[in-house]
Amino acid sequence: MIFKEKKILLRNGRTVTLRSPDEDDWAALIAYITQMATETPYILRAPEECHDTEESERAFINRFKDDGLCVMITVFDGDKAVGNCNLTVKNRKKVRHRAELAIGIMRDYYRLGIGTALITELSIIARSIGCTQFELQYVDGNYRAKGLYEKCGFVEVGRMPDGIKMEDGTYVDEIFMRKVL
Numbered sequence: 001m002i003f004k005e006k007k008i009l010l011r012n013g014r015t016v017t018l019r020s021p022d023e024d025d026w027a028a029l030i031a032y033i034t035q036m037a038t039e040t041p042y043i044l045r046a047p048e049e050c051h052d053t054e055e056s057e058r059a060f061i062n063r064f065k066d067d068g069l070c071v072m073i074t075v076f077d078g079d080k081a082v083g084n085c086n087l088t089v090k091n092r093k094k095v096r097h098r099a100e101l102a103i104g105i106m107r108d109y110y111r112l113g114i115g116t117a118l119i120t121e122l123s124i125i126a127r128s129i130g131c132t133q134f135e136l137q138y139v140d141g142n143y144r145a146k147g148l149y150e151k152c153g154f155v156e157v158g159r160m161p162d163g164i165k166m167e168d169g170t171y172v173d174e175i176f177m178r179k180v181l
């Protein structure tokens, strides 16, 4: 699915663009995920797991564009990708009402309202394709994510004890949330 370009004004007065990435944005997206993996411990990907290539990234971008049950929205400040999110609807009929989201913003752009704007857009899309519930997971201790998700109406529905092994070897829970759409 393709998300049509939309500009949003941030709290700091800057304007950024939300849109589905094109194939030609492959390098910007690799730079984005590589930076995210080094600057936050709260995404699943570790820095040493960033070995995307032009070919794999182009294919990844196209999968989202061609599939009617998922969408990717990237946040661009000029040519730089500074945030990204995606929505994936479960495929089988019995679970087709459930959409799942993942989101990440670069540190320099925290707390400017981007996360809220992205979840608002994803909720509209999820509803428009017939989903009745929205789901996500986050790593216990990620207070920014918790704050964003609670603000957007998600509630905790369970946790996987020791679901995440952090870089220092300690285990933390993975928390499951949902929101009725």
Ligand SMILES: CC(C)(COP(=O)(O)OP(=O)(O)OC[C@H]1O[C@@H](n2cnc3c(N)ncnc32)[C@H](O)[C@@H]1OP(=O)(O)O)[C@@H](O)C(=O)NCCC(=O)NCCS
Residues within 6 Å of the ligand: 040, 042, 043, 103, 104, 105, 106, 109, 110, 111, 112, 113, 114, 115, 116, 117, 137, 138, 139, 142, 143, 144, 145, 146, 147, 148, 149, 151
């Ligand atoms: C979690 C994340 C997506 C939040 O995005 P964001 O663009 O900063 O979110 P917003 O600016 O829309 O803030 C939304 C709300 O979250 C809460 N929040 C955000 N940062 C917070 C903080 N430091 N302390 C307390 N609450 C916070 C607030 O309720 C805030 O609303 P408010 O600013 O109107 O009070 C972003 O911090 C991020 O990408 N972190 C790294 C990757 C990550 O953790 N991804 C989530 C994995 S599940």
